Amino acid sequence: xxxxxxxxxxxxxxxxxxxxxxxxxxxxxxxxxxxxxxxxxxxxxxxxxxxxxxxxxxxxxxxxxxxxxxxxxxxxxxxxxxxxxxxxxxxxx
Numbered sequence: 001x002x003x004x005x006x007x008x009x010x011x012x013x014x015x016x017x018x019x020x021x022x023x024x025x026x027x028x029x030x031x032x033x034x035x036x037x038x039x040x041x042x043x044x045x046x047x048x049x050x051x052x053x054x055x056x057x058x059x060x061x062x063x064x065x066x067x068x069x070x071x072x073x074x075x076x077x078x079x080x081x082x083x084x085x086x087x088x089x090x091x092x093x
Contacts, residue, residue, distance in 0.1 A: 010086060027056060027057075028055060033050040034049055034075070035048040045075075046078075047073060048072075049074065051070045052069040068085060
């Protein structure tokens, strides 16, 4: 079985242009969606990333699950925000 990628103690999973940060077993998860990229040499680098703090409760409509959202101009700044939001959300249970 493949080891899950982790960052600061929480799992990171990518599917296409969406990156989930956190565990679906917790009350909250972060969804980062890469909205735009540019080529830097032969790499696609994110230039616009949507960050959303979401409730994981499947009984809530998907649009109502969004607690906070923001847009960042790089994956690094998106992950910085994601870490802070997730830590705060999970510690305020």
